[in-house]
Amino acid sequence: MTMNTNTLPGRADVVVIGAGIVGNSLVHHLADLGWSSIVLLDKGPLPDPGGSTGHASNFIFPVDHSKEIVDLTADSMRQYEKLGVLTTCGGIEIARTEAREEELRRRMSSAVTWDIDAELIGPDRAVELVPFMNRDIIRLAFWTPSVAVVDPLQAGALMREQAAATADLTVSANTEVLGIETIAGHVTKVRTDRGDIETETVVVACGVWSPRIARMAGATIPLTPAVHQMIDVGPIPELAATGVEIAYPIVRDMDTFMYERQSGADLEVGSYAHRPILHDPEDIPSVAAAQLSPTQLPFTAEDFDPQMEDALELFGSILDREDAGVRHAINGLLSLTPDGSPLLGETPEVKGLWSAAAVWIKEGPGVGRMLAECMTHGSAEIDLHGADIARFYPNQRTRAHIRERTSEGFNKTYGIVHPREQWLSSRQQRLSPFYEREGVLGAEFFEVGGWERPHWYESNRPLLEEMAEFGHKFLQDRPHEWDRRWWSPIINAEHLAMRQRVAMIDLSAFAHFEVAGPGVLDYIQRMIVANADRRVGRLIYTPVLAPNGGFRSDLTVVRMADDRYRVITGGSDGARDAAWFSRNVPADGSVTFTDLTSATCTLGLWGPRARDVLASVTDDDVTDDGFGFATARHITVGTVPVLALRVSYVGELGWELHAPFDQGRVLWDIIAEAGAPHGIIPAGIGVYGTTGRMEKGYRLMGAELTSEYTPVDAGLALKKVKEHDFIGKDGYLQAREHEPIAEMCILTVDDHHDSSGMRRYPQGGEPILSVRGERVVDRIGRPSYVTSAGSGPSVGAYLLMAYLPVEQAEEGNRLLVQYMGERYPVTVARAGRTPLFDPDDSRMKG
């Protein structure tokens, strides 16, 4: 009930470090959710402690391609508006190039998907809205009337006040954190220059300083401070005449990676086009030593000058004057992460230590609210999967990796980023034992979880001819460069060869955990939805739920012994799953958790001839009687001891062969040689992750599976609910009581031709519309959009996956998909879990 500013309490429920927009929002929402004693610290003064919040440009463009970011931004805008610190001014994104025109059309699809009012406008309308722009260089513009500027410092002050009204909040400015103490990997105390505070929960919300603070507790927050340059030019009489802070829409000059916005009598010009300028968290000056503030560093004119010409070209009419001066210029520090997403959640290294870092002004309040929910209930209304700090593997948390990726990523801030785009820096970090063999075969490597994985093989190019009889129309290249970028028709040829013959697929990026001990059955039962009390050798595919009953993961569990289980999960979610499974290990020592990922390689062997191949290199019984579907056994392949799992993500007969990492190369060679007479081919993840998977309708974590959809929506609810309690059970039971609200469907694209007659291929993320062109939304407001897109060469159609409201989820129902500004007819081919290809799974189970 108080806001004490003098003395620190000796104990608190939670200590939030950092009084920027995120920290302030967090204390507000924690207080709302009933946290009673809260301490908010900052080493700087209030109301502006000197972090990035104090110098941010404070504008918000609501449209993004990422659902998570869109939702966080929308929630933040609602909060800013409620606090009375939001001014709507509108915003225009300019295309100077043809590629950007296409990107703006793609943006329009995202705006439709997320129901954000937006419009593509021509140059005339653009200069009507912002009369100072050079009309001649504008080809197309994207107009978002709801773009706004906010006052995050004022928002922070109001949020602190609201928190103080409901909780015992201590705000302590000018307070330096000296250490964070832990016992047995759990936070116990925060030491400051004004005294120590005992607590079990600490949130690091101090932006560019976060790595430094987290390290005090032994955790890593993988971000780097980086420079974003901006200047203020004025006075400009036309702007001064408006008499307000902002009267004209904000302009993003997308192709030059710059923005221009009115700020009173000045025009602020900001850039993401200059070279990446990274700093070390340790080298940020103190508040006292900083000239302006610790995160407003001296302007380096030589980096910015080239961009001035671009600004003068677009805004020459008001900028190109001798009496309009550059009145303010800074190198502002902001936080960059290796993949560009925020760092939210409990750190994997230290229990009770939470990260709320790398957040922009446009997401700050929403992040505060969602994180407060996570800290209180274990999950949040918005799925924070992509921002989970636990997503990084140890090598991805290193300084070297962070610097390489952020250097590459900085100029993508306003860039056109293809959904399949691969990083070029910090590659070849994790290599499977098959890597060299794959390289010789011309593998095109994509990265997942730091691993190099073949996406397709150039050596399979001849299959484009050989497979023509089985799926001719899928073996053509796509006519539009965007549709074929990071793609090859060889993927479809590999797919057909696998379905005809047999394929070997490198799955070494899988994460493998072993959990064991006297308490393991109880533990594993608590972690997963399926019943784990099965006989030894049984393989269990199961959802893993968040406490609210939404999806957290889906993975495979094998009972290895009475007191031992193997957990196998995908490479992209392995680090998150490792954090989740190890964090939940009981404190009494009755269960051990061991990560076997780096000790294990995996080769998938699938196709009608898989059994023939395997039988020829093992003495073990691999007949259906001896080795049934959904079981796992140790076998010997040549000289290699293998844990074989009879399972498939591509719907074919076959096995995952898990082998000791050092013997992987031998395993590869044995299978390749034995497979040769059967026409074996190496196939890439293009088959495994897209074409094979989608023909079987398998759901992918992060695409179809998110915490916002229940297993019932996803069609993955199990027939029976086990007795044993498990995480998310209440929500799961609740969801089962009702008819599903939405259903996962497979749609086929009926006609690929755009208005110019070119065949186009949606890539995922596009809105699904009714035949009348209306958005399709379920009764709790969730819009239908394409969660995965890809070819189905064996079912003769291009496939889209999407949740549809149950009333629309009728096979044969006709709808539209909007892609790059045009609409294409689609038909619901499957509602629910039954696959399009081999609906009764006879191939896989035969």
Add this chain to the structure above:
Amino acid sequence: MEVLVCVKRVPASGGTPQLTDDGQRVDTRNLAFTVGPHEECAVEEAIRLVAEHGGAVTVLSVGPAEADEQLRYAISMGADRGVLVETGADELDPQATAAAITGAVRRLEAERAPFDLILFGNESPDAGNYQVGVRVACALGLPIVGGIKGIDIDDGARHARLRRDVPAGVEVYEVSLPAAAAVKEGLNLPRYPSMRGRLRARKAELDELSARLPDAGAGTGAGDIDTVPSEIAIGRGGLRKMRLRQPEEKRTETVVLGRGPEAAPAIVDILEELDMV
């Protein structure tokens, strides 16, 4: 008229200056560099004078190679030419600085026209020795007045009227040209460079005069002042810096007197204590 402005690259002020461990200099890792406010006014004044009377503004700096940033800034404001006498990273004392400037002025005047007016900042914001301008003027035999806050030029009569504030009022000096003046902040309101000006400055070619640094044990720079050498010899002045020390930090504590109306009595007490009510 030809106007020369002498500027020095100094760390920008703002925060509390941090010192290097050896106490010999300010730690500038996180600092921007600038010219002092007096010198910024000198540049502005020169630009205005030339705009009114014709001619050109030359800006001269003696210092490290990075001082080109300050010369370009002056050019972005409107100066015509920048000249750098590069003397390395070590700071020169006022004698040596004056000798270098004197040598440079002789060189520039020998190559081109003589300067009608040489402007200095009254003192540098970092060292504050208050003497470089006077030393240069003496060496060149020019009249100089310090503390100047107003300059009027009479082209025809070839003289300048220089004004400065004194406690009792204003002093006005009349000097015949060529002359020198050390000016103070308040002389004018310096402009911000325009964007076009910055682009112009980025592309501008600076003149560099080569300098010969002193050999160990060499004498002062004073010996070179009567000649026009091809290379400007930098002597070692007589001033030695012993050590910089950080002043005792005054930590101010904020005392919260209360919130809302309940704070009023405490505020009244304070105001009474301060004799304000």
